[in-house]
Amino acid sequence: MLDKLNIVKQRFDEVSDLIIQPDIISDQKRYVQINKEYKELSELMKKRKEYITLSGNISEAEEIIADGSDDEMVEMAKMELDEAKERLPQLEEEIRYMLIPKDPEDAKNVVVEIRAGTGGDEASIFAGDLYRMYTKYCEGKGWSVSTVDYNEGTSGGFKEVIFEVAGEDVYGTMKFEAGVHRVQRVPQTETQGRVHTSAATVMVLPEAEEFDVELDMQDVRIERTTSTGPGGQSVNTTYSAIKLHHEPTGIIVSCQDQKSQHKNLEKALKVLRSRLYEAELAKKQAADSEKRKSMVSSGDRSAKIRTYNYPQGRVTDHRIGLTLYDLGNIIDGDIQKLIDELMLAENTEKLKENSELF
Incomplete structure (x- = not known):
């Protein structure tokens, strides 16, 4: 040693x-x-x-x-x-x-995208619950959280919400949250009192620096529109909202959070770079069969990773078979114990892969 x-x-x-x-x-x-x-x-x-x-x-x-x-x-x-x-x-x-060799991505800030999946209005409400859970968790760690764009659900929550998180080793912590999250509960919109299953998808993208991705602005079509949403100063009056169309990939990014068009453009470009970077990263990981072997942080968007069961007050992480009967605190932002166990599982896997080092 x-x-x-x-x-x-x-x-x-x-x-x-x-x-x-x-x-x-x-x-x-x-x-x-x-x-x-x-x-x-x-x-x-x-x-x-x-x-x-x-x-x-x-x-x-x-x-x-x-x-x-x-x-x-x-x-x-x-x-x-x-x-x-x-x-x-x-x-x-x-x-x-x-x-253990560090993943160079782990130190990066992230862009998180939460999208309501199956379950209609209840899925949007659940997406809103996840957004609140992550916001409280990140703020508790002293990280800064900044909304990029959102599309509100008809009965509350979000059909889609995108936000940035900046701090120390954010991606190394938040990457474990990528995948499909399920909720089992009686929806607020349900009159019969039956338990429904709804879902939301979480994507965690390492934020790309300008030198990580060469973005040719000639490939980007910029659309300027008025902000939508609840009324107020600048909303529906000034052309501050930005929509970017990346022609080669078909990726579309919107940002209407800031009153300033320049700031919205800056944020939208950051998200576009991160999406392009993440697409390249996914190709690299797919080529690296050893890395993809770990389901803990593979970032497979279609993988069902966690279930939040309200009648039983439990949260189950399916990747490591961990069940905690502490749903109230977890949905209130106390997800560190889940992340600690996922990190432990990944580090144990890495130790096996790098056993020749020791």
């Missing part, structure tokens, strides 16, 4: 030197990459320091016990040895996870 950590230290020393070089500082893209690597390696260096300290404590304690000349020192050494030996396997496991 220490040999591997020493190799990492060599890279940390290189990166520490690179990060202060003027040519790196002047190249924004390169500087962001190096700075990110520096932060990740710094965490590993803390673990390396702890590992060296623990190993030294074990050796020292074993020497004192072997010598046996001072009973009090031997007793203290035994206690220290027990503590160190209990911590060492945990630390090694933490280091193994940190040594």
Whole structure:
């Protein structure tokens, strides 16, 4: 383990030197990459320091016990040895996870798209519930959430809602939410009191930087319209809403959230880039059979990933067979326990795939 950590230290020393070089500082893209690597390696260096300290404590304690000349020192050494030996396997496991090659997408911000599926008005209401759940979860983590576009349902909720989330390692966390979510409950629109099953689809797209996707604006037709929705200043009066038509792919993106046409165009272009980037990413993942083997974060839009059952108060994640009887808190934004279990399942899979590293 220490040999591997020493190799990492060599890279940390290189990166520490690179990060202060003027040519790196002047190249924004390169500087962001190096700075990110520096932060990740710094965490590993803390673990390396702890590992060296623990190993030294074990050796020292074993020497004192072997010598046996001072009973009090031997007793203290035994206690220290027990503590160190209990911590060492945990630390090694933490280091193994940190040594797994990172998915470069994980650090990206995301564009989330929620669309009502089967179930009519109830599906739109459920899509609204999911939007509220994710908004509360993201805000609880200190991430910023910004709406791009929405199409309200006739009885509440959304037929479709698109929003951006910005923060630290957002895609690495939110990617597990991609897929079909089902709800089983008595709809607000149902008079007979029967339980119905409705669905909504969640897409989580890693936000593409300008240098990730070369977007030829000659391929983009821009349509400017008035905003729709509840009345108010600028709505239905100014041509601030934007609709982009990407001719080569047929992708259409709308944005009417901001009063400023320029800001709506900026947001719409961001979503268009992310959709184009995600399409390329999907091709890459399809080619990588090992990566696609993991159903945990395959992002298969047609896969039914989770069921929210209101009569029983339970939430079941079908990918890992996890059922939690805590629906009220989960739908109120407390989804961290689900994400933790999904991350654990994926990391365990990665450990198996990268077993030769250890």
